[in-house]
Amino acid sequence: MTATRLGLLAAALATCLTAAPAFAQNRCAVTDPTGTPLNIRETPNGEIIGRVSNGVGIRVINTSSDERGRAWALISPRGRNHVVGWVYREFVSCY
Numbered sequence: 019m020t021a022t023r024l025g026l027l028a029a030a031l032a033t034c035l036t037a038a039p040a041f042a043q044n045r046c047a048v049t050d051p052t053g054t055p056l057n058i059r060e061t062p063n064g065e066i067i068g069r070v071s072n073g074v075g076i077r078v079i080n081t082s083s084d085e086r087g088r089a090w091a092l093i094s095p096r097g098r099n100h101v102v103g104w105v106y107r108e109f110v111s112c113y
Contacts, residue, residue, distance in 0.1 A: 046112040058103040062090035
């Protein structure tokens with residue numbers, strides 16, 4: 019990941035943590051009904067920077083909506099403290 023991408027993700031995390039109440043949900047998993055890996059994006063509906071497979075445990079740090087009103091989740095791996103990026107919220111289940 020480039021320094022620019024890391025900087026953008028750090029800025030997004032800082033904005034989320036200062037602009038919204040604590041939201042983290044620790045027991046979540048990727049549940050993409052298409053069966054394909056879920057795209058991880060730099061920003062809600064932004065550039066694809068990675069993928070995560072179905073069933074992988076994640077933690078939702080915060081949520082946001084894109085310009086079309088679709089919900090997105092800022093995620094990190096469960097049990098870790100680093101932010102990975104944004105995924106489409108409909109394909110994440112928390113329990």
